[in-house]
Amino acid sequence: MLYQAAMDLNVKVRILTGDANSAAAQVCPDYVVDDWNNETALRRFATGCEVVTFDHELVDTRVLRSVEAGRCTLRPAASSMQKVLDKASQRRLVRELHMPTPDYLLASDRDALQAAVLRFGYPAVMKATRGGYDGRGVHVLSGDEDLNAWSDLPSEWLVEPLLPIERELAVQVVRGVDGELRTYPVVETYQSGGICRSVVAPAIVPPELADTVRRFAEAIAESCGIVGVLAVEFFVVGGELMVNELAPRVHNTAHYTVEACAVSQFENHVRAVLGWPLGPTDLVVPAAVMTNVIAGPDPLRPLSEIRPFPPVRVHLYGKQTRAGRKVGHVTACGDDAARLRQTADRVAAMLVGESEAVPSGAPSDRSQGVRA
Ligand SMILES: Nc1ncnc2c1ncn2[C@@H]1O[C@H](COP(=O)(O)OP(=O)(O)O)[C@@H](O)[C@H]1O
Ligand SMILES: [Mg+2]
Secondary structure: OHHHHHHHOOOOOOEEEOOOOOHHHHHOOOEEEOOOOOHHHHHHHHHOOOOEOOOOOOOOHHHHHHHHHOOOOEOOOHHHHHHHOOHHHHHHHHHHOOOOOOOOEEEOOHHHHHHHHHHHOOOEEEEEOOOOEOOEOEEEEOOHHHHHOOOOOOOOEEEEEOOOOOEEEEEEEEEOOOOOEEEOOOEEEEEEOOEEEEEEEOOOOOHHHHHHHHHHHHHHHHHHOOOEEEEEEEEEEOOEEEEEEEEOOOOHHHOOHHHHEOOOHHHHHHHHHOOOOOOOOOEOOOEEEEEEEEOOOOOOOOHHHOOOOOOEEEEEOOOOOOOOOEEEEEEEEEOOHHHHHHHHHHHHHHHOOOOOOOOOOOOHHHHOOOOO
16 A cells, blocks of 8 residues: 555655565565565665665564664664564653553563563453564463463563553554654544454544544654654543554554545655655545454455445455455445444455444444453
């Protein structure tokens, strides 16, 4: 999607991918298959580019620093990436800025995990500080049995109480090379099994809450000197806002911006990293809903078998289907967010071969926030 936005601006793109079958390699003819965490490979790739940017954060900052020292321009810079790369640094940054986060402890061995569980009690949540996404790397510890399954910890974990989350919100900020800031509308996100299912824009929240969400995200973007899009995820617990997670890249919670905003997150990311002026981030429709197409056990149904629903746009990524994998999304724009959500959910469900739509606002949306 970044490539498609760049193409519209006549910007030449070369992609470094680990897999010739990746979605990006399917659309962009100029791709290199190599290891982005290998310094020589990254340097070789970066040498031919005016600027290098990222669409995920599974990168090693030591490698980034060294490539940057070799006069390659990375945007965001290695120093920005380092501050937001893993869940531990993200929480540290947010705390330094005196913003509320869930109470948490870090654990790198079994004793520290046990101490954290003693402090918070059951149920607790443990999250891999690196490499997790879509709830992968997030585990609920409901009792001693779950704790005892971890005789050894392979990496660093963030441990926190399982919170009675009322709502989840997200917002994306785009920051230019010269510090220009633009912020997209605050959205509400709905997850089940730790995966984001749908995003509703704009979130119907009190204006003061939306202001705080935007203010927090802008302050985080400034403080880490990000160039490009930064997404911030929030929990609302007991009416209080908490920062959960940051992502230094274009983000699933802003895919709706392609149809619903004056300039999409993808175009604005390209603009930002090239040092161009940014475009307006306003909604151009009253409401929009994006629902992810999450693969089930079967291949996707051919689009030709599905009757078009007028307000819905379908985006399929050409990825191999695997149960639980995001393989596309649908966006519906219009007036009535509740109806748009039903329609978007229904089309997404039809694509994965479920004849019935996922009921909107089902209680499972909240109670199954994380995988057991
Ligand atoms: N402490 C928690 N209490 C309750 N639910 C949680 C907690 N932490 C995460 N979740 C749920 O799991 C989802 C994924 O967790 P998150 O921290 O965002 O990790 P990631 O997105 O990297 O998988 C969240 O959006 C939320 O629904
Ligand atoms: Mg998340």
